[in-house]
Amino acid sequence: MEITAGMVKQLRDATGVGMMDCKKALAETNGEMEAAIDWLRTRGLAKAAKKADRVAAEGLVGIASKGTTAAVVEVNSETDFVARNEQFQTIVGTIATLALEAKGDVAALGEMAYPGTSNTVSVELGEAIAKIGENMNLRRTELVSVSDGVVESYVHNAVKTGLGKIGILVALESTGDKAALSALGKQLAMHIAATNPLSIDPEDLDQTVVARERAIILEQVKESGKSAEIAEKMVDGRMRKYFEDVTLLAQTFVIDGETKVRDAIKNAEKTVGAPIKLTRFVRFALGEGIEKVETDFAAEVAATAGVKK
Structure with a gap:
């Protein structure tokens, strides 16, 4: 039997289960709606949908x-x-x-x-x-x-190997010694976990973010009453500081607290025995960007018991 989009939508509306699972359920039950609902329920998917909000x-x-x-x-x-x-x-x-x-x-x-x-x-x-x-x-x-080099990883607050609260991947391209390159990658991954840079360098930054930051700084400087020429120089100076704070290569390497990351990579080329290029990094922090609902547990208990707090 042909499974139509309308049938999938009907089952989804009835159960709250995702479209692909609804389509599979209908295919498994030859398009029978009630049987498809039972198919989803036996696999716990209909129950799962109730928790999806x-x-x-x-x-x-x-x-x-x-x-x-x-x-x-x-x-x-x-x-x-x-x-x-x-x-x-x-x-x-x-x-x-x-x-x-x-x-x-x-x-x-x-x-x-x-x-x-x-x-x-x-x-x-x-x-x-x-x-x-x-x-x-x-x-x-x-x-x-990477085609030639290493992709090094680091997991912060690890509960098991490869599982934790923050996960970092760092890609380094180089024809040099891979063990030395891996050691550098591990240090860079730990640095990224600690500092949370937005990009590798200013050119990689979201230009909308850069423009918004510059506009904020400009307004702050204008309120100081400085002339337009001095204000512009102040904005440029503060933007340079902003780039140092949020771009990886310009940050101070947390491993030694002195060297810029770009210089630390350059210095490591002597040990690795070849040029090194940091091509990419990824940082996943658990739950970032998810709006969490803050609750007052004592108030909830009091409300349930009918007691005014």
Whole structure:
């Protein structure tokens, strides 16, 4: 039987389950709506949909590497308690490994076959939601690769190898000694975890962000009553300081607290035995950008008990 878009939409409206899972359910049940709903329920997906409006800002960042390629993923849960659950940790580690083939496409990663099951990654997560009882979601992924060099990684607040709260990937291209290059990459990854740069250099910055920062500084300087010529020089000076703060190569290397990162890389070329180019970095911090709802637990308890606080 042909599965139409209208049928998929009807099932999605009835269950709240994602379109791909609804389409699969209809295909498995020959288009029978009630049977498709039961198919989803038996796999815990309809139950999972009821939890989908709950904020999932905890969880784990996972990293996997293979040769000169590495992938990072963020899988969210509602509470840090679930992040300490061994089943959840296994799922995130497996998804990170699969991400090596997803080329940074989170939608494609969600549709990949989950090892040892007949499920996709998204279906496996849905079944885990039903078992563990919390909303979870595969939020994002990135892939970093070099042709000749190393992709080094670092996980901060690690709960297991490759799993933690902050994940960093650093790509260094060089024909030189790979062990020395890897040591430098590890130091750079730790630096990035600590300083959270926005880009490698000013040219890579979002120019909208740069323009907004310059406009803010200009307004601040104007209020000082300086002449237009002096104000412009002050703005240029403060923008140089801004670039030093937010671009990686201009930052002071946290490893020694003195050298600029660009100079630290240049100095390392002597040990590596060849020129080094930092081509890319990725920094995933768990839950960044997710709006978390702050609650007053005591007030909730009092309200439930009918007591005025």
